[in-house]
Amino acid sequence: MEEEKGGFEPKIIGFTCNWCTYAGADLAGTSRKKYPPNIRLIRLMCSGRIDPMFVLKALLNGADGVFLGGCHPGECHYIKGNFYARRRIAALRTILKQFGLDNRVRSEWCSASEGDKFARIMKEMAEEIKQLGPNPMRDKIL
């Protein structure tokens, strides 16, 4: 699976909430904003539904990056789901940091009207992960 750095196309798994970030991605699509096709989105009802284990599983199974998206703080459809999500993600990234895996996990608040922002984040993230190279977990016998 070793790809040359130039030809490396990262696989990014995204977990996004139904109400904001997923809708934002939709908007980016319907308004024909271009962004790299590296992301595979999984829609959850709320960023509060993101179990950190989803992220661990994705990383251990070789995802090159994991994107987590939710409504802006204070704008959660369920009022406070994203406040809890933020604490969990911060804790998880603290753990991942110890092993140099935190920079493969990025979370952003992106509303339903921010199609532009979604496209921009996807560009940035694809670029960042390309710089990092493939996830070392990919080729390991785990």
Added chain:
Amino acid sequence: MKGTELKYDDLEGFLKGLIENKVIDALIMPHRVGNKVSYMLVREKNKIEPPASVIFAPSFGVNAANVIKGWMIDNKVGIVAKPCEIRAVIELIKLKQLNEESVLLITVDCSGAFKNEDYAEHYAEIGNLVDSAKIKELEGKGISIREACAICENRLADIGDIIIARVNGKVGVAGLTEMGVEALSAVGLLLEAKDLERKEEKERIVAEARKRLEELPKIDSVEALEEFLQDCILCKNCRDVCPVCYCKECFFDQPLGNPAGGDLLNLAELRGAIEVPANQLLYHLTRVYHVCTTCVACGACEDACPKSIPLTRFYPVLAQKVQEIFEYVPGRDVKEPLPFITYKEEELEERLR
């Protein structure tokens, strides 16, 4: 902190009095079998052994909190245990695995403990009571306290309902909560106002503990983690003895977390080859996330590992980093909410990307 001073020998009357005066229905406390120290659950006051020879014994077997985990009872049980064990009980109360009213927490000073098998083997040299000078001396002879104890900043009893401190060749007893003060007055220990504040000692312990933490070998890359866990046989003892790992049904006992047969073949096909037993890294990374706010750094997991993996370098070390970002100290205060069930509207943004 104000309390009263007793002689070591007075402790027996105090503990017996708690049962006699029906302050508690039962008492969990250490007891001695030959050279060994373990716990017992006492209901009859005359079964209480002279506490002075056991409650400070520097021996760690189980975390006493794990014994009482999940007891949703109306009775009241007293627990005489070390600070890390009482802190775990306090976390269990917050996790709704215990009723606050059904426990009377009696915390004793700890000077650092030996694995119970090491303690028994070297009992002649260690004895019933040690202090930091004695621990240094024993270390010189190759008899060392547990790694979890070497990095522990919380050895002085300062939480729970009642504390039993070691001061000037005597014991200092103080009630920290209303329940504790009531219990003490029920057994006739009216409190003189002896000052039990031990700021300098605490500072010395913290400085030493931090130094020892710095000296621990670090697991700082994926490769290092893989190597660290290489011998793990996934027996899950580390989970079973952990006082704050409390799920009724663990994910790793279910088909998805513990795949077998066709599921395992499919996973192996996906990756080409997989390590078996499967999910070694996922198990430990998930477990460390699950206990990251509540781990009391007791080291019970390390003691229980049949493969002698030094788990203190993983669980408490990582948990402390998470606890720092929430400024949370497990067991510090029963009223303080668990970090994952509370939030601030503005926080942590710098840690998300």
